[in-house]
Structures are given as C-alpha cells and as structure tokens.
Amino acid sequence: MHFDLPDLRVFIHVAESSSVTQGARRANLSIAATSARIKSLESQLGAKLLYRDSKGATLTPAGENLLKHARVIMRQVDYVKSEFAEYGSGLVGHIRIFANTTAVTEYLPEILAQFLSTRPAVTVDLQERLSREIVRGVLDGTADLGLIAGPIEAQGLEIIHASTDRLLLALPEGHELTKRSSVTLAETLDYPHIGFREGSTLFDLVTAQVENLGRTLSMRVQLSSYEAICRMIESGVGIGIIPESAAVRHRRTMRLVTVPLGESWAIRERSLLVRELDGMPGCVRDLMDTLRSN
Template sequence: MHFDLADLRLFIHIAESPSLTQGARRAHLSPAAASARIKALEGQLDSRLLYRDSRGVELTPAGHKLLQHARLIMRQVDYLKSEFTTYGADNAGHIRIFANTTAVTEFLPEVLAGFLVERPGVTVDLQERLSRDIVRGVLDGTTDLGIIAGPLEVSGLQAIHFSTDRLVLAVPEGHPLAGEKSVTLSQTLAYPHISLHEGSTLLTFLRDEVEKLGQKLSLRIQVSSFEASCRMIEAGVGIGIIPESAAQRHSRTMRLATVQLDEPWAVRERRILARDLNALPGILLALIERLTGRPVAQET
C-alpha cells in the first residue's frame, strides 16, 4: 500500500474544514481534483472516509482513524524537515502548543519571547485550549506539546513537571473575606465573581467544581486577562479566583488582598505533555529545557 504525503495533507485540510471546497482551497487544488484524490485514497484503503452532502463533509469512523494517523505522519515529516534546515536542528522549525489559560496569559509569552529572539528560524502557533482538549491534541498529534495544570489523567503520554502554582481568592481591601485565613469555594459563592472570558480553562474548571457543590457561580463580568480581573476586583466590582503568581504580581500596583483557598484542587502542578520525548526534534527539546530549566534527558 502506497501513501502520497500530498494526499494525506489534503485529507487533513478537508477534515479540518467545513467543506471539501474549502479544504481543497487550503491545499491549492480545485474541488474536482481534490475529490478525485480523496476517492483514490478511499480506493486504496477500501474504506469510505467522508460523508458528503449539501451541508459539507463529515468524517466516517474510518476517516477519524485515518485523520489521527495522518496528523502523526505529517507531524513527523515536519520534524524531519526541521532537523535538516540550514539553521540547525535547534534553531528552526514550526512548533504548535496547546496550553491552559494561565500558561497562555502569564508565563509563556515571556518564555517564548526570549526563545524566539534567539532563534529567528522558529515559528510558534500557541493556542489556548481546555485541559481535556490539550490531552486529546497531544494524543492524536494535533499539537506538538501540551501544557496543563492540576490533576488530570494523561495515560499514554509523557508528562514533565516544571513548576507549581496555586489558586487563591483575590478580594478588594476591606472586603468581608479579606481578614479570613482561608475560605472554601462555597463561601466565595455568596459574592459576585469576576471571571475570565467564556471558554477559558479556569472558568470551565470552576464551573465544574461549583456544579459538584450543587450551587451557582454568580458572574458580574467576564474579562480577557488576569490584569483586567484584578483591576475590577480592586475597584470593588466583585471577587475572583486567580493564580497566586498573578495575584502577587498585580498586588504590587493594586490594592488587593489574597485569601488562601481551602480546597484540595487549589495547588496546581504544571506539566508539559508530549507523546514521545525521544522522538521530538531538537527545537522542541530546546523549548522544553527552557521551560523546565534542566536537560530533558533527566526526565526520560
């Protein structure tokens, strides 16, 4: 059985697009040419890969299976190309990272800035995703690396612990909870909360925990960053649960008080996820070492 890499990449484009026409456009082919290639691929595999109708295309069970393998194959091809670039294995290539809200907004921008300045041949696609989608993305090859925090099952992946943070309650100075040594999540629900945007990892996590309590999370306003959250909290609009690292940084310039959360999930271990560290190209290993501050070999 012979697979053409161009056909596999075309299939990925179509699978990730709402229609065959748009997928063909991404592959710089006409719809007719793309359709003929997909039919030929189906013939090789003796399996139907797509359901086609007026609304677009949908993957069959066989199509889902091929998509997973195709992504992994093309990812390895990209790794191979990056290893044989004129910049050198550690200085060129494209990296895709799925990460949680705190990573995307707090520490990754600074880490990636220094990393990219030193390596002009590197490009990065950083996407904020929910924790379960991060794990799934690493497993199926949609992303090179994942960054998560907190307890989460990562069976089938290699995980590298690289730092620890905790969630705390941020309140304005003089707030009724400001004098407490610690509070439970349930105690905070008597007050309106300031939250990150819809779809953020932290908001999704907190809603799940509140649902377990059989209570309701009252949102006063949703904002795009922890800095904006802290400004709202300082002004007395509401209270918010945020990473301690963010609370400490913003409390230097804002009138905030922080209260420890008496919850088992408040302490959050940050981990880097990869399918197989030994299979990663030099550029990805270099980034992991930048994040952890130690050679990857110590973790394998």
C-alpha cells in the same frame, strides 16, 4: 499498502475545510485532481472516507480515523525536515502549543521571549484552549505540545511536570477578609464572586469544590480574562479566586489584596503533554527543558 504523502496532505486540507472545493484551493490543485487523490486513498484503504452532498464534505468514521493518523504522519515529516534544516542553517523549527488561559497570559510570555531571543529561526503558534481541547489536540497531532493545569488523565500521552501554581483569593482594599492569613472556600461563599466564564478550567474546578460543600456559588460577573476580573475586584464589585501567577502581575498595577486559600486542591501542578518525547524535534525538546527550569 502504500501511501503518497501528497495524497495525505490533500486529504487533511479537504477534511479541515469540510469541502472538496476549498480543500483543492488550499492544496493548489484542481477539483478533479483532488477528488482523484481522495479516491486513491479510499482504494488503498478499502473504505469510504467522505460523505459528499451539496453542502460540502463530512468525514466518515474511517475518515475521522485516517485524519488522526495523517496529521501525526505529516507532523513527523515536518519534524524530520526541521531536524535536518538545523544542520545547515542553525536552529530552525515551528512549534504549535495548546495551553490554558493562565499559561497563555501569565506563564508563557516571558519564558517564550527568553527562549526565542536565542532562536531567531524558530516560530511558535500558541493557542488558548480548554483542557479537553488541549488533550485532544496533542493526541490527534494538531498540537506538538500541550500545557495544562491540575489533575490530568491522558492515555497515550507523556505527562511531564513543569511547575507549580496555587490559587489565591483576590480582594479589594478594605475588605474584611484581607485581615486573614488564609481562608477556606466555604468562608468566601457569603460574598459575590467575580470569575471566569462557564466551561473554563478554573470555573469548573471551583464549581466542583462548591458542590462538594453542598453550597452554591454567587457568581456576580463572569469574564474572559484575568485583567478584567481583577479590575472588577479592585472596583469592589466582588471577590475572586485567581492563580498566584496572575495575582503577582496585576498587584503591580491594581489595588488588590490576596489571601491564600488554605486547601489542598488550591495547589495546582502545571504539566506538559506530548505524544512521544523522543520523537520530538530539537526545538520542542529545548522549549520543554526551558519550561521545566522556570
């Protein structure tokens, strides 16, 4: 069985566009040439890859499977190009990272600034994603590197410890719980909470712990950033559970008091996810070393 790399790249364009026409435009080919490349792949594999109708093109089960492998193959081709480009022009490369909200807003900015300052030819595509999307993105080759917090099971991936964060209770000045040296989740449930939107990793974690207590969570306001959450807390609208990395930054500019949550689940391990560490280009491995040392 023989595959032409240009055919795989065209297939990826069509699959991601859900349209032969749009895929052809992205590949700078005619529609006829694009269709011919897809038919060539189908002939090689002996399987239909696309369902086509007036609305566009959708992947068959065989097409879904090929897309997963094609992305990995093309990423590996890009890695080889980057590795050999380094010999002639210094550190060169492009890194796509999927990470959770805390990592994107609180953990990565300073580390990436440090890393990129000595690597002017390296570029980074950093995308905020939910945990399940991070795992899926690294598995199917959409992302080179995933950064996730909390317990994780991801078959087929290497999981590498990066750092440790912990959850704190954030309070407005003068709140009665500010006098405590630590609190439990149960002790916070009599107060209205400010928190993240449903579906976020932190929301799911806190909700699961509340359900384990047989209680309900009074979520007064749900937001999509730690800055907005902290401003609501500062204004006295409610209290909230946030990572220490976020609390440290926002305490500098807001009148917030934080109290540790004295429970084991509030300690969160931050992990790096990759498919095969040894197969990663040098710039990705260097970034992972930088993340593990901070």
